[in-house]
Amino acid sequence: MDEDPSLSSELEETLEKHRTGSGTSGTLVLSDQEGYVGDTITLKGRNFPAEEAFEVLWHSTEGDWGVLKANEIVGPQYRPRTDHLMTVTSDADGRFDQEWTIPEDYGGAHKIEIQHDGETIDKAELEINPWFELETESAPLGGTFTFKGYGLGPNVVTNNYQVSWDNSTFGFMTGVMNRGTATAEIRAVGPPGKHVIEVWRNYRGIPYLQNNTQSPYGKVCGDRPSRWTVEVTEPEQELGGAWMDEQFEENPIELHYPDLDAQSDATLEITPTSGQAGTQAFITGEDFPPNKEVDLIWYRHEGHRVKGIPITPEQHRDVLPTVQTDADGRFQVEIEIPPEEGATRPITAEVDGREIAVTGFVVQPRIEKFTPREGPVGTTIEIELSGVGWTMYENGPFLVYDNKPLGYACGTSGDDKGGVIKMDIPAAGEPGYHFIDIYPTIYEMQEDEPNFEIFPHLSYLDNHPVRPLPASHFVFEVTEE
Numbered sequence: 001m002d003e004d005p006s007l008s009s010e011l012e013e014t015l016e017k018h019r020t021g022s023g024t025s026g027t028l029v030l031s032d033q034e035g036y037v038g039d040t041i042t043l044k045g046r047n048f049p050a051e052e053a054f055e056v057l058w059h060s061t062e063g064d065w066g067v068l069k070a071n072e073i074v075g076p077q078y079r080p081r082t083d084h085l086m087t088v089t090s091d092a093d094g095r096f097d098q099e100w101t102i103p104e105d106y107g108g109a110h111k112i113e114i115q116h117d118g119e120t121i122d123k124a125e126l127e128i129n130p131w132f133e134l135e136t137e138s139a140p141l142g143g144t145f146t147f148k149g150y151g152l153g154p155n156v157v158t159n160n161y162q163v164s165w166d167n168s169t170f171g172f173m174t175g176v177m178n179r180g181t182a183t184a185e186i187r188a189v190g191p192p193g194k195h196v197i198e199v200w201r202n203y204r205g206i207p208y209l210q211n212n213t214q215s216p217y218g219k220v221c222g223d224r225p226s227r228w229t230v231e232v233t234e235p236e237q238e239l240g241g242a243w244m245d246e247q248f249e250e251n252p253i254e255l256h257y258p259d260l261d262a263q264s265d266a267t268l269e270i271t272p273t274s275g276q277a278g279t280q281a282f283i284t285g286e287d288f289p290p291n292k293e294v295d296l297i298w299y300r301h302e303g304h305r306v307k308g309i310p311i312t313p314e315q316h317r318d319v320l321p322t323v324q325t326d327a328d329g330r331f332q333v334e335i336e337i338p339p340e341e342g343a344t345r346p347i348t349a350e351v352d353g354r355e356i357a358v359t360g361f362v363v364q365p366r367i368e369k370f371t372p373r374e375g376p377v378g379t380t381i382e383i384e385l386s387g388v389g390w391t392m393y394e395n396g397p398f399l400v401y402d403n404k405p406l407g408y409a410c411g412t413s414g415d416d417k418g419g420v421i422k423m424d425i426p427a428a429g430e431p432g433y434h435f436i437d438i439y440p441t442i443y444e445m446q447e448d449e450p451n452f453e454i455f456p457h458l459s460y461l462d463n464h465p466v467r468p469l470p471a472s473h474f475v476f477e478v479t480e481e
Contacts, residue, residue: 024048024049024052024116024117024119024121025047025048025121026045026046026047026048026049026054026090026094026114026121026122027045027046027047027048027122028043028044028045028112028114028121028122028123028124029044029046029124030042030043030044030112030124030126031043031044032126033125033126033127034126034127034128034129035102035126035127035128035129036102036128036129036131036150036151036222036224037102037103037104037105037128037131037150037151037180037181038101038102038150039101039102040099040100040101040102041099041100041102041126042097042098042099042100043056043088043096043097043098043099043100043112043124044095044096044097045088045090045094045095045096045097045098045114046094046095047094048090048094048095048096048121049090049094049116050090050091050092050093050094051089051090051091051092052089052090052116053087053088053089053116054087054088054089054090054096054114054115054116054121055084055087055114055115055116056084056085056086056087056088056098056112056113056114056115057082057083057084057085057112057113057114057115058082058083058084058085058110058111058112058113059080059081059082059110059111059112059113060080060081060082060083060105060106060110060179061078061079061080061081061106061154062078062079062080062081062179063076063077063078063079063106063153063154063176063177063179063180064076064077064176064177065077065176065177065465065466067393067465067466069255070253070255070256070391070466071255071256071391071392071393072392072446073392073393073442073444073445073446073465074445074446074447075445075446075447075452076153076154076159076174076176076447076450078153078154085100085112086098086100088114102126102128103179104150104178104179104180104181105128105151105179105180106128106151106152106153106154106175106179106180107127107128107129107130107151107152107153107154107155107158107180108127108128108154108155108158109125109126109127110125110126110127110128111123111124111125112124112125112126128151128180129151129221129222129224130149130150130151130152130158130161130180130220130221130222131149131150131151131221131222131224132147132148132149132150132161132199132221132224132225132226133147133148133149133150134146134147134197134228134230135147135148137228137229137230137231138230138231138232138233139188139230139231139232139233140188140232140233140234140235140236141188141189141190141192141232141233141234141235141239141433142187142188142235142239142433142435142475143187143188144185144186144187144188145185145186145188145197145230146183146184146185146186147163147173147183147184147185147186147197147199147458148181148182148183148184149161149173149175149180149181149182149183149199149459150175150180150181151175151180152173152174152175152180152181152182153174153175153176153180154176154180156203156449156450157201157203157217157450158201158217159174159175159176159203159450160172160174160201160202160203160204160205160450160451160452161173161174161199161200161201161220162199162200162201162202162205162206162207163184163186163197163198163199163200163458164196164197164198164199164200164207165186165189165195165196165197165403165404166195166196166403167196167198168403168404168405169200169206169207169405170400170403170404170405170456170458171184171398171400171405171439171455171456171457171458172205172452172455172456172457172458172459173199173458173459173463174450174452174457174459174463175459175463176463177462177463178462178463181462182459182462182463183459183461183462184458184459184461185461186403186458187403187435187437187473188230188232189232189402189403189434189435190232190402190429190430190432190433190434191232191430191432192232192233192234193231193232194229194230194231194232195229195230195231195232196227196228196229196230197227197228197230198226198227198228199220199221199226199227200220200226201215201217201220203449203450203451204449204450204451205450205451205452205453205455211226212226235433239433239475239477240373240475240477241373241474241475242367242370242472242473242474242475243367243472243473244365244366244367244470244471244472244473245461245470245471245472245473246470247274247276247364247365247468247470248468249272249273249274250273250274250362250364250467251273251274251362252273252274252344252345252346252359252360252361252362253343253344253360253362254360256301256313256343256344256346256360257313257344257346257358257360258299258313258346258348258355258358260348260355260356260357260358261354261355261356262354262355262356263356264287264356264357265287266285266286266287266288266329266349266351266356266357267285267286267287267357268283268284268285268347268348268349268357268358268359269283269284269285269359270282270283270284270347270359270360270361271284273360273361273362274361274362274363274364275337275361275362275363275364276337276363276364276365276366276386276387277337277338277339277340277363277366277368277386277387278336278337278366279336279337280334280335280336280337281334281335281336281337281361282332282333282334282335283296283320283332283333283335283347283359284330284331284332285323285325285329285330285331285332285349285357286329286330287329287330288325288329288330288331288349288351288356288357289325289329289351290325290326290327290328290329291324291325291326291327292324292325292329292351293322293323293324293351294322294323294324294325294331294349294350294351295317295322295349295350295351296320296321296322296323296333296347296348296349296350297315297316297317297320297347297348297349297350297355298315298316298317298319298320298345298346298347299313299314299315299316299345299346299347299348300313300314300316300340300341300345300419301313301314301341301343301390302314303390305444311390313346319338320335320347321333321335337361337363339366339368339386339387339419339420340363340386340387340419341363341387341388341389341390341411341419342362342363342364342365342386342387342388342389342390342394342411342419343362343363343389343390343391343394344360344361344362345360345361345362345363346358346359346360347359347360347361363386363387363389363419364387364470365385365386365387365388365469365470365472366385366386366387367383367384367385367472367474368384368385368386368420369382369383369384369422370382370383370384370474373475373476373477374476374477374478374479375427375476375478375479376427376478376479376480376481377426377427377428377429377478377481378426378427378428379426379427379478380424380425380426380427381424381425381426381427381436381474381476382422382423382424383399383422383423383424383425383436383438383474384420384421384422384423385397385409385420385421385438385472386419386420386421387419388409388411388419388421389411390411391466392442392443392444392445393440393442393443393464393465393466393467393469394411394440394443394467394469395410395411395443396408396409396410396411396441396442396443396454397409397411397421397438397439397440397441397472398438398439398440398441398454398455398456399423399425399436399437399438400436400437400438400439400456401425401428401434401435401436402429402434402435403435403437405455405456406425408441408454409421409423427476427478428478429478430478431478431479431480432477432478433475433476433477433478434475434476434477434478435473435474435475435476436473436474436475436476437456437471437472437473437474438471438472438473438474439456439457439458439460439471440456440457440460440464440469440470440471441453441454441455441456441457442454442457442465
């Protein structure tokens with residue numbers, strides 16, 4: 001038979017397979033059409049060619065935060081992703097039954113595809129339902145409950161989950177990163193006894209109270225719990241003090257450097273590249289002009305978003321020393337990082353009034369002041385933090401008192417602030433221990449939905465944009481009058 005010139009080569013190949021009987025067929029059925037991360041389902045193959053190998057593909061999504069200039073948060077961004085799950089082999093009757101555990105992945109519908117020699121034989125669809133897991137239902141006062149969500153997002157409705165403690169909503173969780181898995185540590189606050197943790201869902205960032213009764217999207221966690229009664233026990237030891245989460249080594253973000261006046265062979269390095277105020281660091285310069293004075297210049301980012309003043313890196317010449325290069329054009333000087341604005345602090349080297357080399361140091365948050373640590377109701381608690389950055393993902397730390405949201409502070413720098421933010425909080429509650437936690441937030445996001453703005457980000461541990469930021473924690477004891 002002559003080929004029809006009006007047919008594409010792909011269509012002609014398909015028709016030829018049907019004419020010659022060379023097309024491969026088969027039927028894929030799943031034991032369950034929906035499930036949760038961690039469930040085991042069975043892939044059932046029928047009517048396949050006997051004793052043949054077939055590839056199983058998983059169609060899903062890869063997600064992350066959309067960020068511009070390492071500062072401006074656009075919002076959650078997703079793209080298609082395909083994984084090779086396994087190879088299955090049919091038996092003499094053209095059948096196979098293959099058990100498979102649903103991996104940590106986003107919720108919603110996913111295609112499972114069977115291929116043979118690159119040809120799609122059949123597809124089936126699996127719906128992953130979001131759910132949350134509380135690792136323990138008992139913790140001592142001041143301890144934490146580890147709370148994990150699985151199968152969150154990428155749908156705008158299933159991207160934003162609010163957590164409440166005793167009917168007070170105090171933060172959100174999202175699985176934008178880590179393929180829909182999110183982790184939070186929830187403070188065990190008093191008094192000792194029974195308390196209630198609940199997770200809600202709403203893209204607007206506040207609980208929709210009909211989640212489990214009349215929501216068109218179904219219950220928050222399907223047939224799994226979204227509410228837990230937990231036990232706070234007496235503390236195992238005396239409590240007190242203030243601390244921050246573990247901080248990691250970081251490298252400066254070059255997008256936050258100022259432009260140089262001239263290109264040169266000179267190089268500037270700092271060791272270590274990150275740390276809190278008080279860190280001892282060495283600045284090393286090489287390939288500079290020999291026997292020459294070099295002015296080292298520290299930069300802050302200054303401006304005011306609300307007033308419409310752009311935030312730009314500005315010189316502060318009184319922070320770092322002037323050094324002298326040796327005959328080889330080299331120098332090294334030890335400095336102490338001051339209590340400063342956080343994020344990348346550019347450092348430039350200036351020779352004869354021209355900046356010719358640049359490096360940067362990532363200033364990380366540090367608790368500068370927490371006083372007093374006990375007192376009667378109404379006592380003013382003073383808290384100061386340094387190292388709070390100017391960027392959209394870090395400059396709005398949010399204070400929670402006994403798992404109740406109070407408000408946020410602003411980390412935008414200015415000459416008079418020196419990168420340190422100050423807060424005065426009144427002591428409240430019954431006599432005993434009370435807990436202040438300050439969480440990272442997303443100050444502003446370009447996309448309106450879901451709304452993550454200026455609210456404690458409880459899943460900051462594994463889902464915050466750009467950089468891993470720490471929370472800070474404080475224990476205050478309310479005493480009798």
